[in-house]
Amino acid sequence: GAVVSQHPSRVICKSGTSVKIECRSLDFQATTMFWYRQFPKQSLMLMATSNEGSKATYEQGVEKDKFLINHASLTLSTLTVTSAHPEDSSFYICSARDQGRAVGELFFGEGSRLTVL
Amino acid sequence: AQTVTQSQPEMSVQEAETVTLSCTYDTSESDYYLFWYKQPPSRQMILVIRQEAYKQQNATENRFSVNFQKAAKSFSLKISDSQLGDAAMYFCAYRSAGNQFYFGTGTSLTVIP
Numbered sequence: 001g002a003v004v005s006q007h008p009s010r011v012i013c014k015s016g017t018s019v020k021i022e023c024r025s026l027d028f029q030a031t032t033m034f035w036y037r038q039f040p041k042q043s044l045m046l047m048a049t050s051n052e053g054s055k056a057t058y059e060q061g062v063e064k065d066k067f068l069i070n071h072a073s074l075t076l077s078t079l080t081v082t083s084a085h086p087e088d089s090s091f092y093i094c095s096a097r098d099q100g101r102a103v104g105e106l107f108f109g110e111g112s113r114l115t116v117l
Numbered sequence: 118a119q120t121v122t123q124s125q126p127e128m129s130v131q132e133a134e135t136v137t138l139s140c141t142y143d144t145s146e147s148d149y150y151l152f153w154y155k156q157p158p159s160r161q162m163i164l165v166i167r168q169e170a171y172k173q174q175n176a177t178e179n180r181f182s183v184n185f186q187k188a189a190k191s192f193s194l195k196i197s198d199s200q201l202g203d204a205a206m207y208f209c210a211y212r213s214a215g216n217q218f219y220f221g222t223g224t225s226l227t228v229i230p
Binding site for chain 2 (some may be wrong): 032034041042044046071091093095097104105106107108109110111113
């Protein structure tokens with residue numbers, strides 16, 4: 001099956017620093033990847049759609065200058081949380097759609113838990 | 118925009134018994150896909166089962182099956198012979214023809230030994 005790998009799985013940083021999270025599709029190419037944020041016991045909130053070779057599309061209310069997304073290749077998207085603050089602490093999940101599959105279901109990374117002190 | 122509703126925040130089932138998780142959705146599209154994802158405590162979302170809207174036959178994957186009622190816009194998940202490892206959050210998801218995904222709020226399933 002399609003595999004999406006996300007790194008790091010946990011990160012703790014000081015307030016004001018920046019944190020980068022990587023999302024890789026290991027056995028398929030993904031022109032589009034998605035970044036979600038999940039609060040405890042809640043559903044996934046789509047933050048942005050990462051497009052290979054072009055700018056990401058952000059959902060309403062998501063600060064594009066705080067959450068920088070780069071999709072430099074067909075297998076890698078990165079989310080950088082800039083000048084992180086404690087309210088940015090959350091579980092971040094990436095996903096990608098294997099366009100080689102007819103149904104095109106999403107495959108998810110393992111998630112990254114960010115804690116900002 | 119499409120909406121996905123999971124009206125059961127929490128469910129519990131006795132080990133080896135059967136449980137049904139409900140999901141309804143709202144759409145004006147005729148061509149779409151539906152999914153059930155499982156999120157165990159490890160937090161990685163895992164695909165459980167998928168259904169193409171144009172298929173009348175209900176999808177089945179081992180102990181997991183769906184009851185897809187297109188006219189009623191209902192897509193319930195049945196777990197048979199429940200196992201302890203089935204304990205997780207279950208999310209119903211809708212994928213539109215335009216490749217947008219919408220998730221329900223989730224159902225937390227507890228399996229009682």
